[in-house]
Amino acid sequence: MPDLPNRQILLRRRPTGLVAPGDTELVTAPAPEPAEGEALVRTTYVGLDAAVRTWLNDQPGYLPPVQLGEVIRAAGIGEVVSSRCDAYEVGDVVTTLTGFQEYVIVRDDVFSTPIPGRAHPAEKVDQLAVMSVYGPTGATAYIGMMDIGRPQPGETVVVSAAAGATGSVAGQIAKIAGARVVGIAGGPEKCRAVVEDFGFDACIDYKNEDVAAALKRHCPRRVNVYFDNVGGPILDAVLGRLATKARVVLCGVISSYLSGQHPGPANYVNLLSKTALMQGFNALDEWGRFDEAHAALRQWESEGRIKARQTVFEGVDSCVDALNGLFTGANIGKMLVKLSEPASG
Amino acid sequence: MPDLPNRQILLRRRPTGLVAPGDTELVTAPAPEPAEGEALVRTTYVGLDAAVRTWLNDQPGYLPPVQLGEVIRAAGIGEVVSSRCDAYEVGDVVTTLTGFQEYVIVRDDVFSTPIPGRAHPAEKVDQLAVMSVYGPTGATAYIGMMDIGRPQPGETVVVSAAAGATGSVAGQIAKIAGARVVGIAGGPEKCRAVVEDFGFDACIDYKNEDVAAALKRHCPRRVNVYFDNVGGPILDAVLGRLATKARVVLCGVISSYLSGQHPGPANYVNLLSKTALMQGFNALDEWGRFDEAHAALRQWESEGRIKARQTVFEGVDSCVDALNGLFTGANIGKMLVKLSEPASG
Numbered sequence: 001m002p003d004l005p006n007r008q009i010l011l012r013r014r015p016t017g018l019v020a021p022g023d024t025e026l027v028t029a030p031a032p033e034p035a036e037g038e039a040l041v042r043t044t045y046v047g048l049d050a051a052v053r054t055w056l057n058d059q060p061g062y063l064p065p066v067q068l069g070e071v072i073r074a075a076g077i078g079e080v081v082s083s084r085c086d087a088y089e090v091g092d093v094v095t096t097l098t099g100f101q102e103y104v105i106v107r108d109d110v111f112s113t114p115i116p117g118r119a120h121p122a123e124k125v126d127q128l129a130v131m132s133v134y135g136p137t138g139a140t141a142y143i144g145m146m147d148i149g150r151p152q153p154g155e156t157v158v159v160s161a162a163a164g165a166t167g168s169v170a171g172q173i174a175k176i177a178g179a180r181v182v183g184i185a186g187g188p189e190k191c192r193a194v195v196e197d198f199g200f201d202a203c204i205d206y207k208n209e210d211v212a213a214a215l216k217r218h219c220p221r222r223v224n225v226y227f228d229n230v231g232g233p234i235l236d237a238v239l240g241r242l243a244t245k246a247r248v249v250l251c252g253v254i255s256s257y258l259s260g261q262h263p264g265p266a267n268y269v270n271l272l273s274k275t276a277l278m279q280g281f282n283a284l285d286e287w288g289r290f291d292e293a294h295a296a297l298r299q300w301e302s303e304g305r306i307k308a309r310q311t312v313f314e315g316v317d318s319c320v321d322a323l324n325g326l327f328t329g330a331n332i333g334k335m336l337v338k339l340s341e342p343a344s345g
Numbered sequence: 346m347p348d349l350p351n352r353q354i355l356l357r358r359r360p361t362g363l364v365a366p367g368d369t370e371l372v373t374a375p376a377p378e379p380a381e382g383e384a385l386v387r388t389t390y391v392g393l394d395a396a397v398r399t400w401l402n403d404q405p406g407y408l409p410p411v412q413l414g415e416v417i418r419a420a421g422i423g424e425v426v427s428s429r430c431d432a433y434e435v436g437d438v439v440t441t442l443t444g445f446q447e448y449v450i451v452r453d454d455v456f457s458t459p460i461p462g463r464a465h466p467a468e469k470v471d472q473l474a475v476m477s478v479y480g481p482t483g484a485t486a487y488i489g490m491m492d493i494g495r496p497q498p499g500e501t502v503v504v505s506a507a508a509g510a511t512g513s514v515a516g517q518i519a520k521i522a523g524a525r526v527v528g529i530a531g532g533p534e535k536c537r538a539v540v541e542d543f544g545f546d547a548c549i550d551y552k553n554e555d556v557a558a559a560l561k562r563h564c565p566r567r568v569n570v571y572f573d574n575v576g577g578p579i580l581d582a583v584l585g586r587l588a589t590k591a592r593v594v595l596c597g598v599i600s601s602y603l604s605g606q607h608p609g610p611a612n613y614v615n616l617l618s619k620t621a622l623m624q625g626f627n628a629l630d631e632w633g634r635f636d637e638a639h640a641a642l643r644q645w646e647s648e649g650r651i652k653a654r655q656t657v658f659e660g661v662d663s664c665v666d667a668l669n670g671l672f673t674g675a676n677i678g679k680m681l682v683k684l685s686e687p688a689s690g
Contacts, residue, residue, distance in 0.1 A: 061618065062618075231614065236609065250616050250617045251617075252617070253617060256614070263609060263611060264581065264608060264609025264610045264611035264612070264613060265609040265610075265613060266608060266609035267609070268609055268610060268613060268623070269576065269598050270625075271623060271624065271625040272595045272596075272597070272598060272625035273625070274625065275624075275626050275627050275630060276624070276625055277622055277623065277624035277625070278613070278616060278622065278623045278624070279616065279620075279621070279622035279623070279624075280616040280617035280618070280619065280620050280621055280622070281617075281620050282617075282620050285620060
């Protein structure tokens with residue numbers, strides 16, 4: 001399969017704040033030939049999450065920073081177009097760290113996974129669902145909510161970035177657990193989606209409401225579980241409204257990924273007065289539980305109790321806009337970029 | 346037993362910051378006569394902890410605020426001098442909320458407890474030990490360290506207010522668990538006590554050292570457990586040095602009890618990047634585990650593995666100075682005021 005052009009977005013300069021023109025470069029290289037033990041995957045969708053932005057900073061994390069001149073790292077999904085290994089057949093759907101590029105080599109390692117049910121024809125795979133509710137995003141919502149949040153029937157659960165990929169699923173899981181669920185999102189369109197599409201009991205519009213006052217109104221018996229995707233003043237406001245024995249799930253600090261500056265939440269002292277806990281987690285540490293998470297999410301989805309939405313940009317050249325859009329609030333549900341037409345539609 | 350004078354310290358005005366002249370008044374009232382079902386206790390020692398100060402503020406807590414005109418509330422120990430109930434005999438040693446006063450009425454309720462082993466003669470009861478390592482102070486250290494901290498052999502544990510009543514015991518428990526233990530205390534005298542008396546591996550003098558730099562030096566493999574009694578910049582510094590899967594035990598925020606203002610710890614974001622937890626607790630919620638805590642502490646104390654110290658002021662009129670001294674760093678070990686000579690010496 002010679003002469004396949006592979007358009008890629010390379011990192012040229014470390015961004016400060018949003019990724020700016022000149023921080024990245026779109027180049028076209030020939031798609032690599034798979035060596036023995038490898039396969040070539042044509043990227044269909046790239047998924048955006050805040051981690052992608054953190055990898056552009058020159059600071060240690062659970063994966064090393066992207067180096068200047070390298071393709072920007074991101075998780076994605078694609079289809080095998082040629083294979084020289086037993087693990088993959090042409091037509092297989094594969095999730096892997098595709099990065100911002102149209103073709104990628106995979107090997108049979110932990111970061112390249114034939115999706116569950118690969119025996120089924122690729123046409124049957126709902127790649128959008130795999131990249132949102134069934135992927136690491138769904139597993140993150142499941143593990144954070146079930147293991148740390150542990151919502152009980154009748155409890156009040158608050159979820160920030162509630163219209164986002166993780167928050168929307170996390171809140172729906174809490175609903176299934178029998179909790180009353182209040183979202184926090186930015187703007188009336190998102191708040192409407194949170195209530196109407198994702199079935200939350202209420203949603204606070206942090207751009208147009210006083211969050212502390214709204215929490216008091218919507219959470220008369222205070223907050224038993226807070227699933228935090230944002231940090232900053234919203235975290236502080238919810239900490240000010242904790243119930244006794246509350247659980248605060250730290251999933252993200254999107255309010256400060258860009259600046260690297262995080263105002264400390266002064267209301268952390270309520271963790272003491274309310275004998276509450278605040279715990280960070282990384283779903284990738286719980287890789288062994290992904291099967292359980294996906295099985296539960298598939299079951300709930302088939303029962304119509306979990307709904308997923310996606311915001312889909314088109315073309316590799318829109319990857320940077322999609323990444324920036326995460327931080328400017330451009331997405332409802334999972335932010336994806338479609339790089340090629342999936343066989344599975 | 347008529348005409349016993351009972352000197353008491355009453356709250357006259359809510360203090361701001363340290364308790365000032367005019368906030369309290371020393372009065373002498375006749376000691377009350379016990380009614381049927383009651384006993385009269387002569388206070389021997391009053392114990393000071395930060396909660397005593399918080400009860401002087403007009404804000405809700407796990408106990409209601411002390412009202413103006415009331416005796417200042419505090420836990421203490423004493424000896425029964427007359428009894429009209431089956432629960433107590435003259436000579437019994439009793440722990441109760443004595444308050445800042447020389448005599449107090451007790452009933453057989455949860456706040457008035459004949460000390461373990463009351464069948465033994467009062468002369469044999471080590472009241473100083475009961476008011477420090479065996480009392481709620483020791484139970485607080487035990488429950489916080491064992492249930493939330495969970496130190497493992499070879500781990501690094503940091504304890505703030507390490508020369509204080511709770512911190513000194515918490516650190517010794519972590520040593521028994523096989524951890525390397527680093528204290529944080531104010532001034533060379535306290536740091537010497539932390540290492541020489543309480544057996545910590547090292548102690549950082551926050552008044553004379555850069556805490557973040559000292560943590561880097563003393564905790565080369567970062568901090569697995571932090572037992573926090575102080576909050577403020579020291580909490581923030583330790584959060585900046587957390588190891589993966591670290592546990593932060595929130596036991597107190599003595600740095601801000603007085604002002605009511607608590608700068609938020611900006612490094613809380615490390616709870617996310619290190620998948621760590623921070624949990625507040627109140628040992629009084631775990632009343633049912635006090636027997637277990639005391640049994641363990643007695644065993645360790647008898648083996649010479651737990652040492653307790655006390656700082657003892659004299660006379661009911663020094664109660665306010667002792668309370669203020671908690672916040673100005675006047676004590677090594679438990680801060681007590683001796684109100685009368687115990688039969689048990």
